[in-house]
Amino acid sequence: MIQIEKLTKAFTQDGKHVVALDGIGLEIPHGEICVLLGPSGCGKTTTLKIINRLVTPTSGRVLVDGQDTAEFDVIELRRKIGYVIQQVGLFPHMTVEENIGVVPRLLGWPLEKRRQRALDLLAMVGLDPGAYAGRYPRELSGGQAQRIGVARALAADPPILLMDEPFGALDPLSREALQDEFLMMQSRLKKTIIFVSHDIDEAFKMADRIAIFRQGRIARQGTPDALLAAAGDPFIESFIGRDRALKRLRLRRCAEVLEPCNREFPGDLPRLALQDDLRTALSILVEGNFDALPCFDAEGSVVGMVRLSEIRVLLDGGAPREART
Amino acid sequence: MGELLSYFTGNWPKILWLTWQHITIVGVAVGLAIMTGIPLGIAASQNRRLASVVLYTASIIMTIPSMALFGVLIPILSLINQGIGYVPAVIALFLYSQLPIISNTYAAFRSIDPAQREAARGMGMTRKQRLWMVEAPLALPVILAGVRTAIVLNIGIAAIAAYIGAGGLGLLIRTGITQTDTRQILAGAIAVSVLALVSDRLLALLQRRLTSPGLALE
Numbered sequence: 063m064i065q066i067e068k069l070t071k072a073f074t075q076d077g078k079h080v081v082a083l084d085g086i087g088l089e090i091p092h093g094e095i096c097v098l099l100g101p102s103g104c105g106k107t108t109t110l111k112i113i114n115r116l117v118t119p120t121s122g123r124v125l126v127d128g129q130d131t132a133e134f135d136v137i138e139l140r141r142k143i144g145y146v147i148q149q150v151g152l153f154p155h156m157t158v159e160e161n162i163g164v165v166p167r168l169l170g171w172p173l174e175k176r177r178q179r180a181l182d183l184l185a186m187v188g189l190d191p192g193a194y195a196g197r198y199p200r201e202l203s204g205g206q207a208q209r210i211g212v213a214r215a216l217a218a219d220p221p222i223l224l225m226d227e228p229f230g231a232l233d234p235l236s237r238e239a240l241q242d243e244f245l246m247m248q249s250r251l252k253k254t255i256i257f258v259s260h261d262i263d264e265a266f267k268m269a270d271r272i273a274i275f276r277q278g279r280i281a282r283q284g285t286p287d288a289l290l291a292a293a294g295d296p297f298i299e300s301f302i303g304r305d306r307a308l309k310r311l312r313l314r315r316c317a318e319v320l321e322p323c324n325r326e327f328p329g330d331l332p333r334l335a336l337q338d339d340l341r342t343a344l345s346i347l348v349e350g351n352f353d354a355l356p357c358f359d360a361e362g363s364v365v366g367m368v369r370l371s372e373i374r375v376l377l378d379g380g381a382p383r384e385a386r387t
Numbered sequence: 388m389g390e391l392l393s394y395f396t397g398n399w400p401k402i403l404w405l406t407w408q409h410i411t412i413v414g415v416a417v418g419l420a421i422m423t424g425i426p427l428g429i430a431a432s433q434n435r436r437l438a439s440v441v442l443y444t445a446s447i448i449m450t451i452p453s454m455a456l457f458g459v460l461i462p463i464l465s466l467i468n469q470g471i472g473y474v475p476a477v478i479a480l481f482l483y484s485q486l487p488i489i490s491n492t493y494a495a496f497r498s499i500d501p502a503q504r505e506a507a508r509g510m511g512m513t514r515k516q517r518l519w520m521v522e523a524p525l526a527l528p529v530i531l532a533g534v535r536t537a538i539v540l541n542i543g544i545a546a547i548a549a550y551i552g553a554g555g556l557g558l559l560i561r562t563g564i565t566q567t568d569t570r571q572i573l574a575g576a577i578a579v580s581v582l583a584l585v586s587d588r589l590l591a592l593l594q595r596r597l598t599s600p601g602l603a604l605e
Contacts, residue, residue, distance in 0.1 A: 114509055140511030151506030155524045155599035164520075165510050198601030214510075224509075 064090040064113070064222065064254060069122035071108055071278075082108050083119070084278040090271070092221075093252035099265040100275030106258045109275075110224050113256060114143045126222065141165055144215030144253070148227040150207045152199040158184070158210055159195040165218040183213035188243055205236035212244065216251070223255045229264070241267060262302060266290070266309055274301060286313055307377055311340035316357050319376055320366040327356045327367075334358065334368055340376070343368050394570040402559070402578060409555035409582060412548065413541045416477045420484030421534060427485075428492025428530075438493060445486040453479065453544050457551045476545065476553035483544055484537040491533025495526035528598040535590040542583040546575070556582070 071083040083105045090096040098106035111117040113124050115136050124131045131139055152161050162183055163176035171179070181191040187209040199207055208228060215223055229237045241264065248255065259265045265272055266286045273283040281297055282289060290310040292298050302309065317336045332346050334357045347355060347370050354369040395402065431438035451459075460475040469475065499522055507517045549557030559575030562568070595603070 116505070116509055137511045137513055140509060145506070145509035147502060147506060147509070149500075149502035151500070151502035153503055153506075153521055153525075155601045157601065164512075168511060168516065198599075200601060 063092050063127060064088075064256070065125040065128075066090075066109070066113075067123050067125070069109065069112060069124070070120045071105070071112070071117065072120045082278055083112075086122070086278075086280055088273055088280065088283065090254055090256060092254050094270040095248065095255040095257055095268055096271045096273065097257045097259050097265040097269035098273050098275055099259055099262065099269075101260055104275040105278040106275045107226055110226055110256055110258050113222075114140050114145060114224055141168060141218060142220050142222070144218075144220040144223040146208075146211050146215045146223070146225040146228045148230045150199075150211040150231075152202075152207055152210060152214070154199050156198075157195065158197050158199070158202075161199070161210060162214045162217050164214065169218055179217060180213075183216060184210075186216075186247065187213045203236075204232050205240060208232060208240060216253075221254060223253045225255060225257045227258055227260070230259070230261070237264075244268075263309070263312075266313060308341050308344075310377065311344055311373065314340045314376065316340065316343050316368050319368055319372040320357055321369060321372060323356060323364055323367045325354075325367075327364075331355055336360070336365060340368075340373055344370075344373055347373075391570050391573055394574050398574070402556075402574065405554065405556045405558055406578060406582060408553075409542070409545055409557075409579075412473065412476050412545050412553060412555055413480060413538060416480030416541060417484050417488075417534065417537050419477075420481050420488055420537060424485055424488030424533075425492050425530060428489040429496055431489065431493045432496035442486075442490060442493065445489050448482045449486045453483075453547050454550075456482070457548065461551065471552040473553050475551055476548035476555075479548070480541045480545060483541060487533040487536040487540065488530070489533075491536075492526065492530050495529035496522060498529075499525050524599060525602070528594060528602060531590070531594040531597065535587065535594065538590060539583050539587050542579060542586060546579050 066086055066088040069083050069086040070081070072079065072081045074080070086105070086109055088096065088109075098109060100106050108117055112119050113131065115131060126134075152158075153164070156164075159177060159180040162180040163171075166176045166179060177195075180195060184191040184194055189206060189209055194202075194206070194210075199210075202210065208231075212228065215225075229240050232240065245268065257265075257268055259268070269286050271283065271285055272289055273280045274289070275281065281301075282292075282295070284292075287310065289298060290302065290306050290313075299306070315336065316334050316338050319340065320336070331352070332350060332355060334343050334346065334355050336357060336359050343355070347353075347368070353371070354367050356364045356367050359365045427441055431441045456479045457475060460478060461470045464470045464475050464478070503521060503525070504517070507521045512520060545553075545555050546557035546560060549555055549561045556575050556578045559571045559578070563571030563573075563575060
């Protein structure tokens with residue numbers, strides 16, 4: 063668990079007093095992804111860098127599992143915290159394997175163990191270990207380089223991961239793919255992750271909890287669903303946009319509104335899958351003017367149906383169906 | 388042409404000896420310059436005020452004609468009885484080596500991607516580890532290019548040091564001029580050129596060997 067308490071950061075720039083952070087307070091439970099969301103210059107990266115002490119706060123403190131980070135040896139602290147940045151920062155003179163092995167090497171792991179770890183991690187981030195271990199960063203695409211950036215941060219199995227717009231420089235397709243794969247990985251790894259982003263869609267997709275930053279303060283924080291459901295909050299509405307209902311539906315799956323099939327559907331209808339998100343389902347329902355469509359599992363058999371009215375109920379603040387029955 | 392060849396064959400022990408002298412003068416001067424120039428260049432890359440002073444001074448030294456520099460060194464070094472010969476030659480070449488070595492070191496360290504520096508810091512490298520594991524290997528090719536320039540440059544300038552009694556291949560040229568012996572002048576000039584070319588090739592090879600393949604790829 064990470065507790066951030068009353069962080070402030072002020073400095074003087076060109077003779078002007080600048081307050082970069084003004085009383086940031088945040089708690090991130092073990093195994094959760096907390097997204098710091100906001101425009102550039104709002105203090106989210108500064109907050110991130112205070113956690114691994116690349117930046118020293120003017121006041122306030124950060125506790126990791128109850129211990130003040132200021133009391134750690136700074137070098138040891140950083141080796142226990144994985145760090146991924148937007149520019150990746152792979153070392154061009156080292157092979158992929160050597161890049162991944164940097165922190166293990168700093169920790170004094172023997173060569174054989176470092177090599178094995180690098181190969182395991184390459185497989186985990188979806189790159190063929192045999193083909194990529196010996197390559198140099200210049201021989202990689204942006205998406206591949208960032209996968210290795212993530213692998214490098216995970217090398218010494220740190221409990222905490224700091225990610226500063228890790229997928230920000232990628233094209234939309236590889237960004238989506240990396241987000242999905244990262245979420246899959248996280249469901250097994252259960253790291254405590256602070257993730258900086260300025261992309262609202264990304265934030266709502268990745269986060270267990272979101273802190274919306276504005277001018278050095280946290281304007282709102284909560285779970286993605288709670289934030290999206292906060293109707294009537296002018297800040298949220300202006301920040302998130304008027305399509306927040308769609309954004310909420312994107313976070314939910316067909317499985318959550320599934321009902322038993324009580325009628326016959328013709329065979330040539332569009333197909334919904336259990337893992338489709340509800341925004342997709344809604345789009346398909348509205349497009350074909352259907353009130354309901356059958357939903358299929360991975361094997362291709364009908365497991366139930368999704369009704370338009372049930373999606374409405376969910377948006378109304380109704381709890382997901384499983385919770386009610 | 389035949390006369391020149393016979394001069395070479397008849398005098399090769401002497402030519403080899405002078406070549407060896409030439410190499411030691413340049414080698415010692417550049418060796419010392421590496422030991423001072425690289426730390427100065429690194430320091431300059433981290434301090435803008437120091438950078439302007441150091442680079443400016445090194446550039447000014449570069450503009451002093453070698454004859455004039457030898458001339459200035461003679462009265463100063465005479466105070467410790469080293470006015471002519473090996474010592475002033477090494478000092479002059481040492482001074483001429485500063486600009487290529489310092490400015491290349493400075494440029495090499497300045498051009499390191501800040502993202503790599505930050506990644507290194509964020510991963511928990513100490514200052515020393517950052518220097519040896521990241522910054523030095525990245526800077527090395529450019530620093531070596533500076534050393535190469537200094538060596539080739541100094542092989543030429545060292546030929547003039549024969550006039551202050553430092554020996555080396557310049558001696559052939561000097562005696563050739565005083566005795567109006569074209570063979571000797573040409574022999575000296577050719578030997579200096581060959582030495583410069585061979586050194587340059589060898590250093591290029593060394594540079595390639597010491598550069599990570601990850602940096603050499605285009």
